[in-house]
Amino acid sequence: MTTPEWPVLRRYDADHSLRIALPLGGIGTGTVSLGGRGDLRDWEIRNQPAKGFAPRDSFFAVRAGDAVRALEGPIDPVLYEGWEGAAVPNHSLPRFARSEFLGAYPLGQVLLDDPDMPVTVRLQAFNPLVPSDVEASSLPVAVLRYAVTNTDGEPLDVTVAGSVRNPGKRPRNERRGDGVLLRSGGDELVERWGSLALAVLDEDDVTVRTAWAGSSWGGPLLDFWDDLSADGRLDERPADGEPVASVAALRTLEPGETHAFTFLLTWHFPNRRDWRGENVIGNHYAVAYGDAWDVIDTVAPKLAELEDRTVAFVGALTGSDLPAAIVEAALSNVSTLRSPTCFRTPDGRFYGWEGCHDDSGSCYGNCTHVWNYEHTTPYLFGELARSMRELEFRYATADDGHMSFRLELPLDRARSHGVAAADGQMGCLVKLHREWRLSGDDDLLRELWPAARRALEFAWVPGGWDADRDGVMEGSQHNTMDVEYFGPNPQVGTWYLAALRAAEEMAWHLGDDEFAATCADLFARGSAWIDANLFNGEYYRHEIRPPGSEDAIAPGLRLPGIGARDLTEPELQIGDGCLTDQLVGQHVARLTGLGDLLDTGHVRTTLRSILRHNDRTAPGAPFNPKRSYALAGEPGLQVASYPHGDRPARPFPYFAEVWTGLEYTAAIGLLQASLTDEAIQVVEAVRSRFDGRRRNPFDEAECGHHYVRAMAAWGTIPALTGFGYDGVNGALRFASADLTGGPVTWFWAGGDAWGTVTQAPCDDGVRVGVAVRGGRLRLTVLTIDGIGTAELPGRVLSAGATADATVG
Numbered sequence: 001m002t003t004p005e006w007p008v009l010r011r012y013d014a015d016h017s018l019r020i021a022l023p024l025g026g027i028g029t030g031t032v033s034l035g036g037r038g039d040l041r042d043w044e045i046r047n048q049p050a051k052g053f054a055p056r057d058s059f060f061a062v063r064a065g066d067a068v069r070a071l072e073g074p075i076d077p078v079l080y081e082g083w084e085g086a087a088v089p090n091h092s093l094p095r096f097a098r099s100e101f102l103g104a105y106p107l108g109q110v111l112l113d114d115p116d117m118p119v120t121v122r123l124q125a126f127n128p129l130v131p132s133d134v135e136a137s138s139l140p141v142a143v144l145r146y147a148v149t150n151t152d153g154e155p156l157d158v159t160v161a162g163s164v165r166n167p168g169k170r171p172r173n174e175r176r177g178d179g180v181l182l183r184s185g186g187d188e189l190v191e192r193w194g195s196l197a198l199a200v201l202d203e204d205d206v207t208v209r210t211a212w213a214g215s216s217w218g219g220p221l222l223d224f225w226d227d228l229s230a231d232g233r234l235d236e237r238p239a240d241g242e243p244v245a246s247v248a249a250l251r252t253l254e255p256g257e258t259h260a261f262t263f264l265l266t267w268h269f270p271n272r273r274d275w276r277g278e279n280v281i282g283n284h285y286a287v288a289y290g291d292a293w294d295v296i297d298t299v300a301p302k303l304a305e306l307e308d309r310t311v312a313f314v315g316a317l318t319g320s321d322l323p324a325a326i327v328e329a330a331l332s333n334v335s336t337l338r339s340p341t342c343f344r345t346p347d348g349r350f351y352g353w354e355g356c357h358d359d360s361g362s363c364y365g366n367c368t369h370v371w372n373y374e375h376t377t378p379y380l381f382g383e384l385a386r387s388m389r390e391l392e393f394r395y396a397t398a399d400d401g402h403m404s405f406r407l408e409l410p411l412d413r414a415r416s417h418g419v420a421a422a423d424g425q426m427g428c429l430v431k432l433h434r435e436w437r438l439s440g441d442d443d444l445l446r447e448l449w450p451a452a453r454r455a456l457e458f459a460w461v462p463g464g465w466d467a468d469r470d471g472v473m474e475g476s477q478h479n480t481m482d483v484e485y486f487g488p489n490p491q492v493g494t495w496y497l498a499a500l501r502a503a504e505e506m507a508w509h510l511g512d513d514e515f516a517a518t519c520a521d522l523f524a525r526g527s528a529w530i531d532a533n534l535f536n537g538e539y540y541r542h543e544i545r546p547p548g549s550e551d552a553i554a555p556g557l558r559l560p561g562i563g564a565r566d567l568t569e570p571e572l573q574i575g576d577g578c579l580t581d582q583l584v585g586q587h588v589a590r591l592t593g594l595g596d597l598l599d600t601g602h603v604r605t606t607l608r609s610i611l612r613h614n615d616r617t618a619p620g621a622p623f624n625p626k627r628s629y630a631l632a633g634e635p636g637l638q639v640a641s642y643p644h645g646d647r648p649a650r651p652f653p654y655f656a657e658v659w660t661g662l663e664y665t666a667a668i669g670l671l672q673a674s675l676t677d678e679a680i681q682v683v684e685a686v687r688s689r690f691d692g693r694r695r696n697p698f699d700e701a702e703c704g705h706h707y708v709r710a711m712a713a714w715g716t717i718p719a720l721t722g723f724g725y726d727g728v729n730g731a732l733r734f735a736s737a738d739l740t741g742g743p744v745t746w747f748w749a750g751g752d753a754w755g756t757v758t759q760a761p762c763d764d765g766v767r768v769g770v771a772v773r774g775g776r777l778r779l780t781v782l783t784i785d786g787i788g789t790a791e792l793p794g795r796v797l798s799a800g801a802t803a804d805a806t807v808g
Helices: 219-231 292-318 324-338 375-379 382-395 420-441 441-462 489-508 513-533 582-589 598-614 660-672 678-687 708-721
Strands: 010-015 020-026 031-035 040-044 059-065 067-070 098-104 106-113 119-126 141-152 156-165 172-176 178-182 195-201 205-210 244-253 258-268 343-345 348-351 476-478 484-486 725-727 733-735 745-751 752-762 764-786 788-798 804-805
Touching: 020 040, 020 119, 020 324, 031 141, 059 119, 059 141, 059 219, 067 219, 106 292, 141 156, 141 244, 141 292, 156 195, 156 219, 156 258, 172 476, 178 205, 178 244, 195 244, 195 292, 244 258, 258 292, 292 324, 292 745, 292 752, 292 764, 324 343, 324 375, 324 678, 348 382, 375 382, 375 420, 375 708, 382 420, 382 441, 420 441, 420 476, 420 489, 420 582, 420 725, 441 489, 489 513, 489 582, 489 598, 513 745, 582 660, 582 708, 598 678, 660 678, 660 708, 678 708, 708 745, 788 804
Parallel strands: 733 764
Antiparallel strands: 010 098, 020 031, 031 040, 059 067, 059 156, 098 106, 106 119, 119 141, 141 258, 156 244, 172 178, 178 195, 195 258, 205 244, 343 348, 476 484, 725 733, 745 752, 752 764, 764 788, 764 804
């Protein structure tokens, strides 16, 4: 088998591979991660996060002539010490002297070489990722291809062998074809019950062990190593030995010849439980397969196609003319969708924690205010985004419009959490508008509109967020900072303005003209008031208005025990702070075609003030009393600053932290304001902290690993390119590119289709070519902002189709 060329975004030498763990798993399937030195770590496939877990004696090795090595690079010296020596799995194995990691998610490559080995090795590992195709991107498989090159002057017998320990109770390993199925025994309803499988593809000389020797004191590993070293083939051991399975393939390579040994590692663990671990709710992926070997039988025949489609996606994005830092941030954070943060139930519905602790989920329930920030799901997998909107409005929203910001499971108790978040609830209205526009699905809008309207009207209940109906939220506003704000503020205020604009547009479309007019009036008054009263000449501030007592607050708006205790002089407020995400509603409104919410001059000034005041490396950066996501002299934007020395005695809890999701949100705004260089610098600063040595480039943590808010990074792509799509009427638009250096190609994705757009100068204006690389796109109108619009023959473009027009 030949080794295809894969695109590469970034290379990491051995010193910067320490923390790398690239998830190899599908959407909602769990994952095994490819470590920076070529090891497999963080086996999170049994329905729970499992940072640091790897089944003992699970590794790949190569025999080349008489030399045998683990297919891993050197162990970093900081990992040498532990109570029994190095705590690294398989630390005692001889390994390659040098390694380098090449990454462009979901494609990970490890280069291995050693002066004492007659071969070099390129490991290529991935899991299929195809925008707009949820099922192709939801496979429980890690593809591991070891391309071995004979660097000797003589023919060489080469064996690649993979070993996996069955981690289940009462394990049973069975030979299947050119591989092994590893089953769990015992209780078939526990979360960890299921199966693993390991197989090698398209090899002629394959030997298999279903068990290792049953001796003690390192004897099983020694026996395996000696057996492999003897002749490159494996002999079976008694079934009552160690439950470690091994699969080996041998081939003779001529001098200079390269051969790729391809292994599939698959899994099937059907018994996912709900957020609290009380009820089995199941996994969508598990419904499609009987066990892990069934996955191999299904995936193997389609592997070449799946790889081609994955590489085509990554190649189109990395090969475009988008800035490298923006591409890296956007692509690397797609990994969160395919981490233990996210899952799907058997009915196909999509759910997510906020992130993951080392061994459990972090903050349950499709949290509306955190999921507000991410832009990856709607632009890459519209089906999943629409699933979340259905859950929010059909199940989380009560008859009075109160939306629980955490969704309980099973769904018959969906609203039992009982607290609404002002920013989360308003954001769901904006996202419903986005999903409707991107998909053109009027049926979706009609179905969910009654609940959506109630969700907005809930803001106007007595004691509510905008009880006086003036377009400004003054009431008790629980929000993503995990406290309640009292009084008008830009963070929640812009979400409200965006929701009013979204509701206006949806209502007009459905013929609900009176409600649309009401929303338009509230928006106009609220926008004018915020500009006139909250903008202080540099940025927008928070005007604290104490409610006085609990009696002034409508039920279901306060999370007990977490916010202010003194409602006459409430603590945990923003006050005069300069928030990094204070304009989040404005930025999302621009992305979704709702236009500007506030004065554009004020917005631009605010963005510059955020850069100036919230730089954590600037003199006078505040003391941080809580979590540290940036340390020492690392660059970044802190959540808030108090540049004029008027910080409340106890501001909201996270004011001095650094959250990548907020930094990306600021970058989106900077791009929309044509402050492109500044935006790229913000993104570059974020990614410099995830350099492979200090932090994992594929795990931007906040309240947990693989944190959802970091998926805001994808929003920088439509912000820079001006991408907008209205599926209702088939209208596609982009910003005008700078063509002084010649044609410019950008990547685009709209949830149900993806591709590239190229702008090139021509005598009549700009020649625009739209290429659809995946999905289906209805296209009738093409607009280049500031240049013009071209009418196109109304048609639906499928993968491989193009449309060309001259705009000018």
